[in-house]
Structure formats: C-alpha cells, structure tokens
Amino acid sequence: MTILVIAEHEGGALKSATLNTVTAAAKIGGDIHVLVAGAGVAAIAAEAAKIAGIAKVLTAEAPALEHHLAEPLAALIVALAPGYTHILAPATTTGKNVAPRVAALLDVAQLSDITAVVSADTFVRPIYAGNALATVQSKDAIKIITVRGTGFEAAAASGGSATVEAVAPAADPGLSSFVGQQLSKSERPELTSARIIVSGGRGMGSGENFALIEAVADRLSAAVGASRAAVDAGFVPNDFQVGQTGKIVAPDLYVAVGISGAIQHLAGMKDSKVIVAINKDEEAPIFQVADYGLVADLFKALPELAQELDKK
Structure with missing residues (x-):
C-alpha cells in the first residue's frame, strides 16, 4: 500500500493539521508520500x-496552485491517484473543499472526518454531531479520506529524511480564479493549534464585552473562540466559531464562558483535555461535560480571574 497525504501550508510553512494526517496514514500502514502543491514550495x-515516517515528498508548482483552489489541485491529485491506495487530507476548510471533488472525479466514495483507523479499509467517524461513532468500511480501490486532526496525535516534525521529487502539475481546468482574500491578523495563536482557548457565548451580551475574554486570553497566551450563537449575533467574526459548523478543537485547556453547551458547540470542543465552564445558570448543559465548573456572573468572574493571573 502507498498513501498520499495532501499537505496544507500557509505563509511558507506547513500547517499542523498535516502532521496529524500523517499519523493517521501511519496507522493505515504502507509507504507514505506527501504532496506539497503551490508556488515556490521548495522550503x-x-x-x-x-x-x-515519510518516504517521499512530491512537489508541484504552478500559478494555478498558489492559492489552493479546489479545481486545479483536484486535477493534480486525480492525475497522481492511480499510484495510491489511499489519499488523505486534513478535515479543514481546504481539505473539505478538495477531497469531495477528487472523490467525484474518481467515482469513489469519500470517508469524511475519520477519528480512528481500524484497518486499511475500515475507519471510525463521528455522526449525529459527535454523539455516536460509526465504523465504516470501503471497498473502493482508492480510498479518499479526510482526517479530523483532534483524533490523532501530531507526527514528529523532525527525524525523517524523505526524498523530494518534482511532479508535473495537471492542466488548469479554468473553472475558478483567485480574486483576493481578506485575512484577519492576530498575535494570538490560531484556534485549531492553540494549547489554551477561552471562548465566549451568547451570555457575553455584546461584542464589546468580548474584551473581558481577550483580557484573560492574553494573560494565558490563549486563542479566543466563540459559540455559534455569539457569531450569529455579530459579537465576533466567523473565524472565531467553535463547533460542528465551525472549527473542531482539542486544546489542553478550554474555558467556556457564558456558553450554554448546545450539542452543536460540544461537538467542536468536547475532546479538550480539561474543560472549565463559567455560567450563571447552574442547569446549563455545559456543566455536564466540564471538568471544573463555576456558577457565577461572568462580568464579575472574568475581571477577578484576570487579576489573579496578574499575580502569577
């Protein structure tokens, strides 16, 4: 068996989700190749x-691949597919954009969001917002899989000595073009890779009150997250959202402030190592999954917490 892992990268560096995907590939077994596609990707x-654990790195460079558009990247993967039994991509925005197109072009099923490997053709994936786990088997000759990063430890970023081989990019289908992007800039860590996350929900009351969340997060060197309710209310941007329809996270510490604990949100953070909940409603569902719970008014608790952290 030979497995192809689609690398994600940004700003001239690999994204951490690639390392988790490599671990999933290693559990399947066989030689692992990594595809790095883009423009100027030598570094x-x-x-x-x-x-x-990597045997070979494939590089493909073309202007059409620079911005990770699904159509030209999928065409490249399909051209390489006959040499592989499995093609794995992180279950991120990019992976979820590319993998279904590859599966459709190859006329095979896609296995989405796997969290465990049973065997080379059998995998575990969450269903019903993570409330149940399904064991699924694929008989397809080429298995297209997206990997939930929180289900696998990151592979060691050093210690390997894979060969690097250039491959020809596929012809650009010309179905899409890059127009532009607007990036939010922050000195805080990215949500999906942060060790500590402090999230706010509808109970924050307004976007201005998220300054209380940010004050605690900055003292902990943490990322700031939010529930869907807070995002829908316009308190914070979409890229803050944690949950089934947002980002799936599993930090060492997750602090949920003013979040009731709807199933949609729990699906995105319940794998966190330690969960702390602050809510004035002692019946809030979030307390059922929390390791530590504080029934208190968040507008008093957060400033007091920030003061205590200043003493450390």
Whole structure:
C-alpha cells in the first residue's frame, strides 16, 4: 500500500493539521508520500521531508496552485491517484473543499472526518454531531479520506529524511480564479493549534464585552473562540466559531464562558483535555461535560480571574 497525504501550508510553512494526517496514514500502514502543491514550495517541501515516517515528498508548482483552489489541485491529485491506495487530507476548510471533488472525479466514495483507523479499509467517524461513532468500511480501490486532526496525535516534525521529487502539475481546468482574500491578523495563536482557548457565548451580551475574554486570553497566551450563537449575533467574526459548523478543537485547556453547551458547540470542543465552564445558570448543559465548573456572573468572574493571573 502507498498513501498520499495532501499537505496544507500557509505563509511558507506547513500547517499542523498535516502532521496529524500523517499519523493517521501511519496507522493505515504502507509507504507514505506527501504532496506539497503551490508556488515556490521548495522550503515547505524540505520541511515536509523531515517529518518522521515519510518516504517521499512530491512537489508541484504552478500559478494555478498558489492559492489552493479546489479545481486545479483536484486535477493534480486525480492525475497522481492511480499510484495510491489511499489519499488523505486534513478535515479543514481546504481539505473539505478538495477531497469531495477528487472523490467525484474518481467515482469513489469519500470517508469524511475519520477519528480512528481500524484497518486499511475500515475507519471510525463521528455522526449525529459527535454523539455516536460509526465504523465504516470501503471497498473502493482508492480510498479518499479526510482526517479530523483532534483524533490523532501530531507526527514528529523532525527525524525523517524523505526524498523530494518534482511532479508535473495537471492542466488548469479554468473553472475558478483567485480574486483576493481578506485575512484577519492576530498575535494570538490560531484556534485549531492553540494549547489554551477561552471562548465566549451568547451570555457575553455584546461584542464589546468580548474584551473581558481577550483580557484573560492574553494573560494565558490563549486563542479566543466563540459559540455559534455569539457569531450569529455579530459579537465576533466567523473565524472565531467553535463547533460542528465551525472549527473542531482539542486544546489542553478550554474555558467556556457564558456558553450554554448546545450539542452543536460540544461537538467542536468536547475532546479538550480539561474543560472549565463559567455560567450563571447552574442547569446549563455545559456543566455536564466540564471538568471544573463555576456558577457565577461572568462580568464579575472574568475581571477577578484576570487579576489573579496578574499575580502569577
């Protein structure tokens, strides 16, 4: 068996989700190749070659691949597909954009969001917002899989010595073009890779009150998250959202403030190592999954917490 892992990268560096996907590939077994596609990716390919357990890194460079558009990237993957038994991508925005197109072009089923590997053709994935786990088997010759990063430890980023080989990019289908992007900039860590996350919900009352969340997060070097209710209310931007329709996270510490604990939100954070809940409603469902709970007015608790952290 030979497995192809689609690397995600940004700003000249690999994204951490790639390392989790490599671990999933290693559990399947066989040789693991990593595809680094884009423009000017030599440094990224060299970084990928150091990942433990990688046999080969493939590089493809073309202007159409620079911005990770699904159509040209899918065309490249389909051209490479006959040499592989499994093609894995992180279950991120990019992975979820590309993998279904690849599966459709190859006329095979896609296995989405796997969290465990049973065997080379059998996998576990969450269903019903994570309230149940399904064991699914694929008989397809080529298995297209997206990997939930929180289900697998990150592979070692060093210790490997894979060869690097350039491959020809596929012809651009010309179905899409890059127009522009607006990036939010923050000195805080990215949600999906943060060790600590402090999230606010509808109970924050307004976007201005998220300054209380940010004050605690900055003292903990944490990322700031939010529930869907807070995002829908316009308190914070979409990229803050944690949950089934947002980002799936599993930090060492997750602090949920003013979040009731709807199933949609729990699906995105219940794998966190330690969960702390602050809510004035002692009947809030969030307390059922919390390791530590504080029944209190968040507008008093957060400033007091920030003061205590200042003493550390």
